[in-house]
Amino acid sequence: MAVNKDVHNYDVKVINAYKCYYGGVNIINGLNMNVKSGSIYGLLGPSGCGKSTLIQCILGVFPLDSGCIKLEIRSQCDIGYMPQDLCLDGKLTVEETFEYYGILYKMNERNIKNRMVELKNILKLPNFNRFIEDLSGGESRRISLAITLLHDPKIMIMDEPTVGIDSMLRHEIWDEFKRITEQQKKTIIITTHYIEEANQADYVGLMRNGVLLEEGPPVDILLKYNTGTLESAFLTICCKEEDNNMVHMPAFNTVVTDNNGWKKPRKSPKKIIDYSRIKGLLKKNMRLFSRDYMLMFTTLVFPILQTALICACIGNNTKDLKIAIKNDEVNFSECRYYNNNNGCVLENKSNQTLSCVIINRLVSLGYVLNEVKDRNVGESIIKKPKYIAFIHFPKNYTSEFAKYIDDQDNYDLQLQPYMDLNNHNTFFKNAMLADIMETMKYLVQSVLHDCSNNPKALDVPLKFITVTGKEVKSYINSIVSIYIAMGAFYFPCLFSVSVMLTEKMDGVLGRSMIAGVTKMDLVVSLFSITNVLLVLQTLAPLCIAYVFFGNPIEITNGLFTFGVLIILLGWSGFFYGLIVAIISPSKLAGIFIINGFTYMQSTLAGCIWPISAQTPVLQVFSELLPIRIVGSTMVSISLKGWTSDHPLVIRKTAIMVFYNVILFSVLIILGKLKKDVWLKR
Numbered sequence: 001m002a003v004n005k006d007v008h009n010y011d012v013k014v015i016n017a018y019k020c021y022y023g024g025v026n027i028i029n030g031l032n033m034n035v036k037s038g039s040i041y042g043l044l045g046p047s048g049c050g051k052s053t054l055i056q057c058i059l060g061v062f063p064l065d066s067g068c069i070k071l072e073i074r075s076q077c078d079i080g081y082m083p084q085d086l087c088l089d090g091k092l093t094v095e096e097t098f099e100y101y102g103i104l105y106k107m108n109e110r111n112i113k114n115r116m117v118e119l120k121n122i123l124k125l126p127n128f129n130r131f132i133e134d135l136s137g138g139e140s141r142r143i144s145l146a147i148t149l150l151h152d153p154k155i156m157i158m159d160e161p162t163v164g165i166d167s168m169l170r171h172e173i174w175d176e177f178k179r180i181t182e183q184q185k186k187t188i189i190i191t192t193h194y195i196e197e198a199n200q201a202d203y204v205g206l207m208r209n210g211v212l213l214e215e216g217p218p219v220d221i222l223l224k225y226n227t228g229t230l231e232s233a234f235l236t237i238c239c240k241e242e243d244n245n246m247v248h249m250p251a252f253n254t255v256v257t258d259n260n261g262w263k264k265p266r267k268s269p270k271k272i273i274d275y276s277r278i279k280g281l282l283k284k285n286m287r288l289f290s291r292d293y294m295l296m297f298t299t300l301v302f303p304i305l306q307t308a309l310i311c312a313c314i315g316n317n318t319k320d321l322k323i324a325i326k327n328d329e330v331n332f333s334e335c336r337y338y339n340n341n342n343g344c345v346l347e348n349k350s351n352q353t354l355s356c357v358i359i360n361r362l363v364s365l366g367y368v369l370n371e372v373k374d375r376n377v378g379e380s381i382i383k384k385p386k387y388i389a390f391i392h393f394p395k396n397y398t399s400e401f402a403k404y405i406d407d408q409d410n411y412d413l414q415l416q417p418y419m420d421l422n423n424h425n426t427f428f429k430n431a432m433l434a435d436i437m438e439t440m441k442y443l444v445q446s447v448l449h450d451c452s453n454n455p456k457a458l459d460v461p462l463k464f465i466t467v468t469g470k471e472v473k474s475y476i477n478s479i480v481s482i483y484i485a486m487g488a489f490y491f492p493c494l495f496s497v498s499v500m501l502t503e504k505m506d507g508v509l510g511r512s513m514i515a516g517v518t519k520m521d522l523v524v525s526l527f528s529i530t531n532v533l534l535v536l537q538t539l540a541p542l543c544i545a546y547v548f549f550g551n552p553i554e555i556t557n558g559l560f561t562f563g564v565l566i567i568l569l570g571w572s573g574f575f576y577g578l579i580v581a582i583i584s585p586s587k588l589a590g591i592f593i594i595n596g597f598t599y600m601q602s603t604l605a606g607c608i609w610p611i612s613a614q615t616p617v618l619q620v621f622s623e624l625l626p627i628r629i630v631g632s633t634m635v636s637i638s639l640k641g642w643t644s645d646h647p648l649v650i651r652k653t654a655i656m657v658f659y660n661v662i663l664f665s666v667l668i669i670l671g672k673l674k675k676d677v678w679l680k681r
């Protein structure tokens with residue numbers, strides 16, 4: 001029973017604690033620690049001995065492998081924590097930082113304001129309207145300390161609070177610590193490298209290799225080891241420990257200590273979602289977003305620019321492709337004066353020049369024709385990538401052509417025009433070949449017409465009827481929806497991964513979590529912002545693609561599903577970004593992963609080359625990619641007029657809902673498996 005009575009004198013008690021990171025060595029190695037209520041406890045020890053790890057365990061960030069930690073608190077708000085690093089958003093002002101943490105600690109506006117003024121006087125804080133990123137090291141440490149004290153918590157845990165603060169102010173801060181512990185019965189745990197500073201603490205714990213070698217009031221320790229300073233006492237203790245060659249039991253030999261009369265930690269359970277915390281997060285994130293011009297540019301301006309550029313560049317007729325010409329039949333420059341109605345080529349009196357018909361036709365299609373001196377020059381010039389073809393028209397081409405029609409057996413093939421092709425770019429080559437074939441057809445039709453024959457005789461004996469996609473005129477019309485789908489996936493993904501990883505790497509997330517924010521609060525607040533951004537990110541590109549550039553779109557009730565699919569795709573991008581943020585060791589890695597995945601999807605989605613050209617196995621994979629699923633359905637809705645009740649539209653929408661459920665579940669599972677998922681290592 002004596003033990004139970006003792007319980008009430010302590011705010012923090014650690015009993016036989018063990019902790020190691022991911023199967024490594026024990027960082028906390030059978031540690032016992034007793035922090036009395038209303039006292040200052042100085043936790044001392046060399047760098048790397050496990051002080052921060054112990055603090056994280058006390059805060060509940062990491063669970064112990066075994067042992068027990070008891071905190072005399074009612075809720076998370078009873079603890080104030082100051083991390084070793086700054087862990088504050090540089091782009092918030094001092095006032096906004098106070099407001100954010102005040103909201104998390106459930107303080108009202110007036111309380112926050114009053115407390116800010118109080119703390120300003122005690123800690124000599126800088127102006128409230130200054131940005132954190134503009135403060136000096138010492139000033140920002142003082143803000144960090146003030147945030148810890150803001151909600152007047154019962155227990156304050158501070159990791160090196162006085163680092164970087166001048167000795168005068170350090171002295172004043174210690175006086176303030178003493179005042180609040182004595183007058184308000186607060187409990188303070190401080191880690192410090194300045195061992196002599198800890199003389200002012202009520203108790204000190206000397207930690208080494210994951211255990212407390214000594215614990216007690218500084219005066220008692222000095223007396224016990226007969227030294228004048230804590231530093232030499234610590235050295236003596238360390239030497240003794242080495243002499244004794246103390247061995248600590250490994251974690252697997254220990255028993256979870258919950259049988260010493262200790263109750264489970266008295267903490268009211270944290271709500272998984274809390275409206276006021278979400279409000280605080282939303283306010284903070286909106287402020288940060290509105291000040292991050294690069295992020296704003298990439299998430300809001302980029303989608304507009306990208307759509308405009310794609311519509312302006314893709315699918316237009318290829319222009320200004322260069323063709324080298326040598327025309328021995330007629331002076332090249334004279335072709336421009338050539339009149340089509342020069343009579344039938346089969347008649348002797350005709351002065352018809354077929355080479356000019358072809359030349360003028362190619363010019364009218366937008367090709368740039370440059371005359372070369374002779375055939376040798378033409379054949380060598382074609383090796384340069386600037387030229388896609390060299391065409392040579394022999395002398396008497398037209399009259400020989402007329403003879404050929406009359407007497408094919410005696411036709412000299414040398415008298416045919418010939419063409420050298422540059423195959424550097426098969427797309428250009430094929431486009432030009434199609435134009436040349438069209439031109440030749442036009443030529444023969446002209447001849448037939450001039451010779452009073454029926455030009456239609458040359459038509460393909462097949463009737464073409466366009467059933468769907470009548471309005472499709474250019475390649476961009478067929479793929480613009482897929483590009484919009486790409487943006488709908490990529491930009492929410494980019495937003496979630498960059499916001500989460502920036503905050504994680506700056507330690508802001510970790511600090512917010514300790515202040516009470518839950519993973520669900522985070523997801524909900526970011527999800528809300530993402531939805532607003534998603535509407536802007538897709539509405540503007542849709543207007544540009546379908547209104548400004550006039551890409552065809554069928555107006556049916558399928559357009560409702562068109563919108564739903566974009567939102568579902570945006571959500572999957574958002575969840576995917578969060579998953580990447582969990583598994584990425586750095587922001588750069590996270591951005592690389594999402595860029596790589598989106599790039600792969602864009603390549604396989606069918607807008608660069610049809611999926612039917614892929615190998616069967618790859619086709620199955622490509623058809624399952626989110627951008628492909630949504631993009632191809634959007635194409636069918638916009639060009640084929642598929643309605644919302646079309647079986648494939650329903651099926652693909654269901655697949656996207658399923659994807660979102662899967663991604664959200666993965667997010668939850670990863671969050672449960674990796675407890676320290678939002679913490680900077």
Ligand SMILES: Nc1ncnc2c1ncn2[C@@H]1O[C@H](COP(=O)(O)OP(=O)(O)OP(=O)(O)O)[C@@H](O)[C@H]1O
Pocket residue numbers: 021027045046047048049050051052053054084681
């Ligand atoms: N999340 C983590 N995962 C793996 N190892 C970790 C992690 N955090 C700390 N460590 C390791 O645990 C050991 C103790 O680190 P800890 O930060 O607790 O020491 P410390 O006493 O606070 O040091 P300092 O005084 O320099 O801050 C170090 O070797 C560190 O590399």
